[in-house]
Amino acid sequence: MDLTWPATLACGTRPELLLASVTDGDSSVPASHITTCPSCRDALRQLRPRLDVLQRTGTIPAAAPARIQGQVLARIRHLRAGALVEIADGGGRTAVSADVIASCGRMAAEQVEGVHGVQVTLRSPGLVLEVRLIVGFERPIPEVVAAVRLAIDAMVEHQLAITTAGIDIDVADIDLPSVA
Amino acid sequence: MEAAEEAALVHRAQQGDVAAFTDLYQRHSRWVFGVALRLVYNPGEAEEVTQDTFVQVWKSLPRFRGESQLRTWIHRICVNRCYRSNTKRAAHRSEELPDELVSTDPDPGTVAVLRGEMADLQRALAALPQGLRAALVLREFGGLAYEEVADALGITLTAARSRIHRARLQVVSQLSAPPTPIGTGTTGPFKEASA
Numbered sequence: 001m002d003l004t005w006p007a008t009l010a011c012g013t014r015p016e017l018l019l020a021s022v023t024d025g026d027s028s029v030p031a032s033h034i035t036t037c038p039s040c041r042d043a044l045r046q047l048r049p050r051l052d053v054l055q056r057t058g059t060i061p062a063a064a065p066a067r068i069q070g071q072v073l074a075r076i077r078h079l080r081a082g083a084l085v086e087i088a089d090g091g092g093r094t095a096v097s098a099d100v101i102a103s104c105g106r107m108a109a110e111q112v113e114g115v116h117g118v119q120v121t122l123r124s125p126g127l128v129l130e131v132r133l134i135v136g137f138e139r140p141i142p143e144v145v146a147a148v149r150l151a152i153d154a155m156v157e158h159q160l161a162i163t164t165a166g167i168d169i170d171v172a173d174i175d176l177p178s179v180a
Numbered sequence: 181m182e183a184a185e186e187a188a189l190v191h192r193a194q195q196g197d198v199a200a201f202t203d204l205y206q207r208h209s210r211w212v213f214g215v216a217l218r219l220v221y222n223p224g225e226a227e228e229v230t231q232d233t234f235v236q237v238w239k240s241l242p243r244f245r246g247e248s249q250l251r252t253w254i255h256r257i258c259v260n261r262c263y264r265s266n267t268k269r270a271a272h273r274s275e276e277l278p279d280e281l282v283s284t285d286p287d288p289g290t291v292a293v294l295r296g297e298m299a300d301l302q303r304a305l306a307a308l309p310q311g312l313r314a315a316l317v318l319r320e321f322g323g324l325a326y327e328e329v330a331d332a333l334g335i336t337l338t339a340a341r342s343r344i345h346r347a348r349l350q351v352v353s354q355l356s357a358p359p360t361p362i363g364t365g366t367t368g369p370f371k372e373a374s375a
Contacts, residue, residue: 003353005353026345047353051352054320054348057297064213068230
């Protein structure tokens with residue numbers, strides 16, 4: 001049998017606030033009122049045994065099943081090895097090779113004007129792309145680097161629906177024009 | 181757990197230290213699983229949600245800046261996973277809990293009582309709207325403070341407090357009362373209604 005209750009008890013106290021006062025130490029209803037008010041005391045007499053059930057079941061479970069830890073760590077070791085990156089597609093679990101993501105990044109960077117050479121690797125944990133660039137002399141390096149970041153982000157987002165955690169770029173060399 | 185100790189574990193895990201991550205898992209997994217169990221109603225799905233939550237925690241740790249408590253952040257991920265799981269399965273399924281989840285008590289009678297109470301609770305929780313249910317579950321079974329519930333659900337403190345209070349009263353009122361203690365009855369402002 002369910003209990004139903006009025007919006008306020010005869011004393012004007014809201015029953016949900018009365019319950020909060022005895023469970024969470026909420027101060028909406030003063031303890032001095034609860035101990036002396038017949039309406040509140042009567043309400044609590046009915047609610048307390050049921051409240052005990054709620055609090056008793058709060059200790060269940062004592063621990064998560066041990067097998068979950070093994071499953072989590074197995075997936076993490078796989079991710080950590082950089083072999084696979086999991087992406088959410090809403091229909092189940094999908095994993096993409098880290099090489100695929102690095103290739104997308106490389107293709108995007110190669111299309112940026114001023115980039116003369118690219119190397120992309122994936123770092124775990126997270127999804128951080130590490131990019132090494134050889135840039136040309138025809139364009140300012142900060143502009144090239146900013147354009148590479150934008151291009152990689154857009155390509156990875158478009159092709160794989162992945163948002164990168166970061167793109168770290170090292171300009172490893174500059175390709176100077178040959179002097180005739 | 182000391183905040184400094186947890187911060188050190190987080191820092192090590194962010195660098196890829198699996199042992200530190202395992203320590204974090206062991207400290208938070210019971211709460212996450214407990215919350216998942218009450219939000220998806222099914223031990224198998226709760227295991228899957230717990231697993232996915234911690235894999236996501238691992239993947240997202242480099243972006244965790246400590247602006248909220250770690251456990252709040254983990255629970256936010258867990259609740260989102262539960263919502264997604266429930267969306268995929270339009271009809272909630274309620275299965276009996278395995279004994280290992282109910283109690284380690286060797287007395288079959290005690291286990292049976294707890295199993296009944298747990299099933300009763302699941303039914304009462306299932307009757308709540310999703311937003312109220314999540315707030316109450318995070319408070320009662322995730323061990324979060326009001327402020328942390330608000331943070332985990334992305335709502336104001338006032339809204340979190342209101343949801344928890346309303347949900348708790350509704351759930352408690354729907355639970356089956358254990359044998360009535362001496363001297364109590366159904367007089368006063370409360371009255372019994374047909375379930």
